[in-house]
Amino acid sequence: MAIFNLKNREIECKIVYYGPGRCGKTTNLEYIHKSFKKQVAGEMVSVNTEGDRTLYFDFLPLGLGQIKGCDVRVQLYTVPGQVQYRSTRKLVLMGVDAIVFVADSLVIRREKNLLSLKDLQDNLKEYNLSIFKIPLIMQYNKRDLAKQGMPLMTIEQMQRDLNRQLKVPFFEASALAGQGVGATLKECLKLTLKSLQKQTKWAE
């Protein structure tokens, strides 16, 4: 949950990048770290294991400066995507204010996307949060692989699979090339700050 210091007019919030293993969550953060140097407020920390798979989390702090009179800081996290790290995902999700769900566009990963979304919903429930109410953005990653002739799901199919009921904003992306990464983050920040403003009425 966001930390508000209304006396000092400071807000700190947490965004978690979620999704199945190897979908591009860490790649998103790496791109943000490389490309948004002005906003990056510290080192990117990665705790990973064999094959550069995230083991605990990636962490990247951002400073957005003054927004409506408040100094806004954002912490970006990723979770490990492999099935066996459910308890770690749940830990990292603690105190989350918003989520970017990174889905893998490869046809062969369709089921993993669905399982991961269900996993997210279950973990949020354990914190008494609803996937229908928390600020959430969908990112359909790896769209560039179509050029290499790889079988990808259409956006329509991914929307049907993942966003039919949620109806949240979605972005096509190729995190490796940085396409869609900034737009995803920007929209997520917008939704997050709107939600926080509603909770605290800090801008009034």
Added chain:
Amino acid sequence: MDIKNQIKALIQEAELYRTQGLLKESKTKYKAILALIKTNVQIQNRENLLAGVRKKIVAIDTEILKLAKAPSVIEVPEKIQDLIKKQFAFAAKDEDSGAVEGAIALAKFGQFDRALKEFNLLLDKDAVRVVAAKNIIRCHMTHTSVENAVAEYEKWLSGDKFSSTQLINVRSFLGDILAKKGITQVLSPVPEKESSSALGKAADEELQEDDYLDISAIKITLDVGPQKGRSLEFDVNFQSGNTLSLIISSRDKSLIENLDVGLKLNNVQFFSPIAIFEGTGIVAEKTQIGTGPKRGDYSLDIKILSTN
């Protein structure tokens, strides 16, 4: 598509999956290639192709095995442990409880040695001594051994840091864990002279430890009055020890009237980040908010009486 191009496309796909780290998917594709080659005897260099694909599958299997054997818990550098300690201590009410939460976070991330170090430092703080002691026991039970956990208790028993009340509390906790594990370990008793009056106090302190559980929401089921049977969920606005403050909208007049000071709530669910538990509470205070954006609404204090 002719067979040659089909195989070429499958190899391309298999290789891409492999470079993406999708090893099982890559292996599946290579096996499909193998099956395709086997059923097409007229393919040029068939044997070389089969050998090449088999070699790829072996390499992928090796990689899969390497990943499977990789440790699921690793000791991270101190800088990252500091980050875990700082970033995963949520809504701490004060410095000491923040330190406890940070140390618990370290343990949850498998940083047991560092967690033990932090908990041991916290033994010097009276307010969190018992919580720290219990977590030291938990760490040892998970990370080192039952013997180490018992040895810690015995060390505290022979020292002068803990009061008798605190030792009874810790002994009871350790005893329960050992019993649940089916271990018949006899724990040295706490000296008798304070034990009987201390038992009652220990029960209170036991309840107070739950203060350190950050309760984010509660669900009350009313069992008296005109709204009997109605279940309501509230976010906890503020928590101080075992007292939870909620906000009730001024629009819910009947509820406000129903929840009078002194009303015992026999059916309460408490939601914390790590557990949901049931218990009882009492309406301790009810105040109408006079200023600010919530003016007109009511602030309700619920004191936790017991938990299951």
